[in-house]
Amino acid sequence: MNKIFNINSALTIFIKDFRSELRTRYALNALIMFVITTLAIILFAVANETPSIEISAGILWIVIFFSAMSGMARTFVSEEERGTVMTLHLIAKPSTIFFGKLLFNLILLFLMNIFTVVLYIILIPSFIVQNASIFILTVVLGTIGLSAASTIIAAIIAKSNTKGTLYPVLSFPILLPLLMIVIKSTKSALEGVEFAKAMGDFQVMIAYFVVIIAVSYLLFDYVWKD
Amino acid sequence: MVFKIVLGIGLTLVIIAGIALPMVPNPSSFFELPVVPGLEDKARIIFFHVPTAWVCVIAFIASLIYGIQYLRTKEILYDIKSVTAASLGFLFCILATVTGAIWSKFSWGAFWNWDPRQTSIFVLLLIYGAYFALRSSIEVEEKRASLSAVYSIIAGLTVPFFIFIIPRIVSSLHPDPIINPQGKIHMNPTMFLIFLASLTGFTAVYLWMFNLRIRFSKIQYQQQMKEQE
Amino acid sequence: MEFLNQNSLYIVLIITLICWFGIFGYLFSLDKKINKLEEKINKESKAVK
Numbered sequence: 001m002n003k004i005f006n007i008n009s010a011l012t013i014f015i016k017d018f019r020s021e022l023r024t025r026y027a028l029n030a031l032i033m034f035v036i037t038t039l040a041i042i043l044f045a046v047a048n049e050t051p052s053i054e055i056s057a058g059i060l061w062i063v064i065f066f067s068a069m070s071g072m073a074r075t076f077v078s079e080e081e082r083g084t085v086m087t088l089h090l091i092a093k094p095s096t097i098f099f100g101k102l103l104f105n106l107i108l109l110f111l112m113n114i115f116t117v118v119l120y121i122i123l124i125p126s127f128i129v130q131n132a133s134i135f136i137l138t139v140v141l142g143t144i145g146l147s148a149a150s151t152i153i154a155a156i157i158a159k160s161n162t163k164g165t166l167y168p169v170l171s172f173p174i175l176l177p178l179l180m181i182v183i184k185s186t187k188s189a190l191e192g193v194e195f196a197k198a199m200g201d202f203q204v205m206i207a208y209f210v211v212i213i214a215v216s217y218l219l220f221d222y223v224w225k226d
Numbered sequence: 227m228v229f230k231i232v233l234g235i236g237l238t239l240v241i242i243a244g245i246a247l248p249m250v251p252n253p254s255s256f257f258e259l260p261v262v263p264g265l266e267d268k269a270r271i272i273f274f275h276v277p278t279a280w281v282c283v284i285a286f287i288a289s290l291i292y293g294i295q296y297l298r299t300k301e302i303l304y305d306i307k308s309v310t311a312a313s314l315g316f317l318f319c320i321l322a323t324v325t326g327a328i329w330s331k332f333s334w335g336a337f338w339n340w341d342p343r344q345t346s347i348f349v350l351l352l353i354y355g356a357y358f359a360l361r362s363s364i365e366v367e368e369k370r371a372s373l374s375a376v377y378s379i380i381a382g383l384t385v386p387f388f389i390f391i392i393p394r395i396v397s398s399l400h401p402d403p404i405i406n407p408q409g410k411i412h413m414n415p416t417m418f419l420i421f422l423a424s425l426t427g428f429t430a431v432y433l434w435m436f437n438l439r440i441r442f443s444k445i446q447y448q449q450q451m452k453e454q455e
Numbered sequence: 456m457e458f459l460n461q462n463s464l465y466i467v468l469i470i471t472l473i474c475w476f477g478i479f480g481y482l483f484s485l486d487k488k489i490n491k492l493e494e495k496i497n498k499e500s501k502a503v504k
Binding site for chain 3: 230
């Protein structure tokens, strides 16, 4: 069978990134502090007022978006900074590297989002999830879409001069369709809409990450090769 | 040359017809436009606002196609064409957003309403802006060309997403303007003719500007090559 | 002022036409200049050959 990429190699790349992250924990600490700080700022800004359902749904995804912007670029930028890009070039095909990095970003974003969501539910009083299944599925699908788009954009900006500032600028237009759907779906979850009604939104989310992953896989070669 | 004279005269006629033809409640002759209740004379902006948005989208698609061509052939000329299309598209996008905001002000009362179509033209502005930010941050020519091409392809994919997501979210936002070019099957024939002529004219102006800039960039590039020898 | 209020649509028309003729004239002169440049370059490359 002709494999598109080598699963074992991709897993190895993922495990290598995961292990080095666990060892140093640079990213994890910074990201956790980022989430906590942002939520604190929001609490201060909102003070004693209770934000409406729409606003609290939107703010949740703002926090998630910016946490992703802080954390998702690491896989590629750290390779550039440590000078290990050449080695990566030699040991694996571009698509393998892409899927390995994608898996790492996916797991990292999942952990971050679980943390963010739990904190958010505890801290923001008006954020009461009425339909839990819609909410959980939204967060899951949203995370997959978010990490997919973030990974390919991270690969693009890793070669530029203004990495950090450019990352949200490039990612936002790409992620906007996903964000719109995800916020709408979160709102439905807060309002207690039945699961069946939200099916349309889930279809869009699935379509989004399928398309993004497919296109990223096709285009990654051009980004990666010199 | 002839084309350009024709274009000049044609668009002049369009402007005159669009602005000066009288609007009467029951148009009897070919030279009279119907009155749109609530908008009256201000409806004339449709002849100028919609073509700018149309050209913006066309330029974006052109930039995308040239980007794909660059990735396939690695000819720097395609990258030049891609940037030129993008910068002209950016110009028309700004025009479209501004004229749209003006129209929305007297049609709906506020300059910005988060109406789906308004949002999508604004997102197009963001994509173009991001594209140029990306280009200015990479110095190596080939890397810049390939990364911009990849970005324009990925960004180009989200645009149809907007065209299809929007019908879903529209239920929670207020309706599109009264004169909706998409759903308009029954536009008055005179208006439709002027509208189409304006569309063609704007596209021709865009193509002319594009052609001029490409020729100029080619000359610049050739000079650069000569100096490096 | 009365005159202006009555015919404001025609004032818009005149301003628009002025803008359009300005843009058109600019594009036209640019076109001519680039044509001249291209001819010059073609002549030079032919003379070299």
